[in-house]
Amino acid sequence: MRSDRARTVLTLVVSGTMLVTSACAVANSDAAGDAGSAGGGTLRVVLTQEPPTLEPCESSLTATGVVVRSNVTEPLVERDPTSGRLEPLLATGWRQTKPTTWTFGIRSGVTFQNGRPFTAKDAAFSIERAVNSDLACNVDGYVFGDEKIDVRAVSPTRLTVTTRKADPILPLRLSFIEIVPRTTSTGAKVRIPVGTGPYAVRKWETGVSISLARNETYWGKAPAYPRARYVWRSDASVRAAMIDKGEADIATALDPVDATKDSTVAYPNNETTALRLDGREAPLNDIRVRRAIGMAVDRTGIVDALLGGLAKPAAQLVPPGVVGHNDGLATAPYRVAAARALVGRAAADGVPVKRRITLVARNGQFAGIAEVAEALQYQMARIGLNVRIRMADTATHLQYQLRPLPRGVGPIALLIMHGNQAGDAAFTTSQYLLSDGPQSTFGTARLDRRIAAANALSGKARQKAFAEVLAYQNEKVAQYAYLAHMRGLLGLSPSVRYRPDSATGDEMRLAEVRPVKAGNH
Amino acid sequence: MKPSALPSPTATGRPALEVEGLRVDLHTPSGTVRAVDGVGFGVHKGRTLALLGESGCGKSMTALSIAGLLDPVAEVTGGSVRVSGTELVGLGRAERRKLAGPVLSIVFQDALAALNPVQPVGRQLAEPFRIHRGLSRRQAAEKAVELMTRVGIPEPRLRARSYPHQFSGGMRQRLLIAMAVALDPDVLIADEPTTALDVTVQAQIMRLLRDLQTERDMALVLITHDLAVVARHADDVVVMYAGNVVEAGPVREVFSRPRHPYTRALLDSVPEHAVRGRPLPAVPGSPPELSAVPSGCVFQARCPLADDRCARERPALEPVGASRSAACHFSEELDRG
């Protein structure tokens, strides 16, 4: 038997082992790393979450796109978020050469970050990879539905894209496809993407940070910062604190509470919030009840108190600037008494207004969503409806949002946030308004016909047709009780200058961030 | 101040342990009570004094207050305790620590609880040498083995590394005694040292204590409720009842001619004294609760002789002979009867 003292020592050693490992491990964290300030050459961005992947074909996922798009990879065509016009990027121009065929001129003299030159073949490869491969990319389907397209590189600087039906907005659709070199794997998604953009991914330390370095061979204007680093914090107050403290230069998605600070900038983010009312279930199957809900919502109150005054009360699903936005639509009047009377009339006609409606909302979808849900619940209850709240996680929320819709759950009022990234109401209507739209609960045949007709038009006629579709939905269908066109809140340290625009939430162009010069305050 | 009970006739000089008018208060749920009320006695080196009484009479409390080991619930509120001439009441912690071991030591009743369960016994035995003599670990361990040999532990060098739970009850008590006598204290208090043991072992332990006492010339205070132990091993006896000393004197004299009705009742209840064919006389009733000790004689409720005077007036501990004292209004009558 060992001596007693030795045993004590052993006990101490056993329990102390953890400390030693810990102490050693502290040293391995990136202490000597580029923790310097923006002035030191590193632009530090704090996001809400770690991107699940940096695969370019997944860049329509917000978390991926905000890092990858226009920083690491670029598309052929990009949409100017303010004017809504399409601008050439890796393409030099495009024409509709046949009703079903578009021809693109391809920019020459551009090289990928791995040194390979960019040609039309790379563009064709990227489109094929995103749309026709087995990768199940998010961009496939979201932008292209299930139509098959034929892509050909006719010469190093010419590309043709042929669709089965005429597609008037094909260039816009292609603005979602990020261009990658031909050497990229088609069998698996990449971890570290290569593109033509102003920054290259230097290192992705899982769970900790993503570091970018300036692409010194970039074909366009060189960005100001030689390096950039993304970190992520899920709590908005921590992100705000990092700006206050000078630990980050840009912070995304701050709480409206912080809107009054000098270090924050609000910007329209193209997102629109609304309650989607399931018109197949009583009492929501009565249009009077759906209308009454629209009238019961105190939009200005919610915007001012809960959304920091940042958002704008909405009367339709698409914000201004999107093709099809109807300037003539006014928000439903906030009239509680009238709404209550409407519900009363429905009740008198035998509509079971006391049947419990479930208000489903997604945790963390936007800042203050829990409070907004509570306000909506209270305001709906005030006009005589019976409402309970169910806060769900993303997966559960999606089950309610997407067809096939869950059965046997009773009447659902789903709090949705719709972002039209493309700038054309076609995407909104096909998803949210068609009677069999993937995110629509019901519709009418007449509405479906109007949408189909609008889809085939272009130019002014298209704008007018979609505007009428939206007006018709409000008047005759009323599937949605709109809440607000949202605005994002960005935290900016005093040392950087950046003007966020409506696309910032999906693609934050680091090349546009400039340091504030001394004395330029 | 009440007179100290026993200047022993055979001993000379100052007693090794002198207790005078010791008072201990207990803070209980129903208020403060006096657990020990003016107890006094003295023991010379080489002599054995027994503190005798029923459980709860305050004898252990007396021992613990002498050793300075009272629980926080109890408090010495008066009196004096001198060990080898040093006053202990009111002595600072550090000074008291210096005396604990080399001058005054105590043996507890429950040896299993009194030995640290997670330390090898050798180390516990060595501790006094480490504390007071500043010996090295090795030297102290050597001393511990010597001690174990002395108290009769077989294979001491091997057993020094064992833990308390690996010993029998008797062996544990030997270890405890060894620890107490390690530094040859002047005064050794043994608090019911044999109560938890069976009879054969009891005898061995008492013999060991006695041998050690003779060998090291210690004053021994034996706390017990066992009349046989007192009769066999003690020179003097102090009988306690409800926190008070009721009788004191040389064992042989007190036991042969008790001068207090309580002592007599105790003696009567021992089987040897009983008459065959008659029920064993027990002391009728039970001791008073400490919160309800009467203002007169503490024993009045159970006393066959009690009268009005006993209810009014508490008898003082008065000398009733050359070296004896008793606290009874009727001690003279008892002697005659």
Place this chain on the structure above:
Amino acid sequence: MSAPDDRTSPAATSPRTRPPRWWRLLGRDRGAAAAAVVLALVFLVALFGRLFLGDRAVRQDLRASLRPPSLDHGFYGLLGTDVLGRSVLARLVDAAATTLSIAVPAVLCSLLIGSALGLWAGYHGGMRENVAMRVADVILSFPSLLIAVVVLYVFTPSAMNIVLILAVARIPVYLRTARAEAAELRSRLFVDAARTFGTPASAIIRRHLLPIALPTLLTVATLDFCFVMLTESSLSFLGIGIQPPEVSWGLMVAQGRQYLQTAWWIAVLPGLAIMLTTVSATVLAAWVRLATDPGQRWRLTLPRKRRGERAAVPPEMIA
């Protein structure tokens, strides 16, 4: 803690003294008395508060959003308003009822099931004991917050489900404590005696084991209160606790956290309520443990400056 030795304990020296009334004991311990008052107040508010509230706790007024505590807006404005313009005072009162209606049943369920299983396992020993302990191990090896997340997302996060999950997660604590007590007691003489008389196992457990194990179990339960309330608040932080418009203190803290810089009262006041209640429960539990233990009760009666060893938390308490 070892039993006090009979020579110094007045419980032994005066066995027939009537133990003093518990409220007198309580009155002597200022800390415990204050804790009892706080707890009593919380329970009273939880039980009857809603009767006086009407719809105050849910009545919104977006124009009165984030009013600081002041005297200008009547009784219900005393503690300010939250972002939806609801009275924080009214919500605190309403939340007290919800919080307790979760914490109390959860603690009771786990106490009942865990103790019954534990006593049964500990009394019988052998295979049954082994199985029960392994069940406890399984439950303990699951990170409880994660089960909560899974279950509450799969099923609706109703109060009922939260109670169930918290109860299941805490069963092992009682199971282990009760088993340890029963295993120790089963070899005692009085249990043996009962067994030789042919008393059925269930009766032995009920009549002999339970009364001895109960004080410890109750103490653990009181302290578990704290854990349950904190877990409930963590669930709210992750968005799966009590669903609005119902409100609990945990939910209030979780929702108020983003206003810490601008409107401290929303998150700080319910946080204080949680802390005050749990600290009171802890203090009172320590006191009850002493007061219900005949061998320890005397410790409560020491004069203040000498007040001795008082175990704040029994070693069985696991949090």
Place this chain on the structure above:
Amino acid sequence: MASFLRKRIISSAIPLVFVVLGVFCLARLTGNPVDLYLPLSATPEQRAEFSAAHGFDDSVPVQLWDYLGNAARLDFGVSLRTGEPADAMVLEAFPVTLQLAGMTMLLAVLGALLVGSLAAYRPQSAVDRLAGLLSMTAASIPDFWFAIMGVLVFGVALDWLPTSGTLGGPEVWVLPLATLLIRPFGVLVQVVRGSMVGALSAPYVKVARSKGADATRVVFGHALRNAITPVLTVAGDLAVGLVNGAVVVETVFGWPGIGKLMIDSILQRDFAVLQAAVLLTAVTIFALNILVDVCHALIDPRVRQAVPA
């Protein structure tokens, strides 16, 4: 000791199997993750294809059988989110949490032993009452609230510490550790105090005092080792509970640990990662329980002896 370990390991391994089964079935209850991973407008064929590719179209027992078979070959599947092997992701995240939890427990136990012993040595003294109040308060603060207050007060207002993250020197550890520490520390101080008070009033402490031992010797030489057994048990259980705390701390401070990984994989229905993470956690808890038992045996000779019996 060897037979003690063998017995302990075998009896604890059975629960491990149940944990794996449990988490597998629970995960399957949360539904098919297809909606999360396919574009909103994916066709039914695409959905079916996705389900088939990941085996979600099989019945749960079949899936379980496959999983166990693969797991036996140490193949724990790939993450739906990142496409990386689940075990690699979990092993990458694990050290962070282990360090956090290890440091936390070490500091909590050492701190609690110190504070608790101080409090127990002079019951009802000012030190004792202060320690009692502080520890009880610490044990009842909601951790996420404490974390955010810490960021606002020490990170921003006082500017002493970085707000969050893992980049930087030892100072990045302060807030996460403090957040994780408060509750175990608060509970342990009370346990140490109670257990110490008990040990200090034990007869062997009286004996030690009768030998002239001073306060240091009484507390550290005699009482502490006897008092530490319940402390160890509670510390072990608190360490298990740290996984819960880690979820909150890692969420707030952006630490790439296993708690955050588990929460994310639940929210993302990333079953392979969730299962691997829970399995690893359960194995750790299992190892921790054994460690606690070994410590018990090392500290208390009676436990050592009782085992072979």
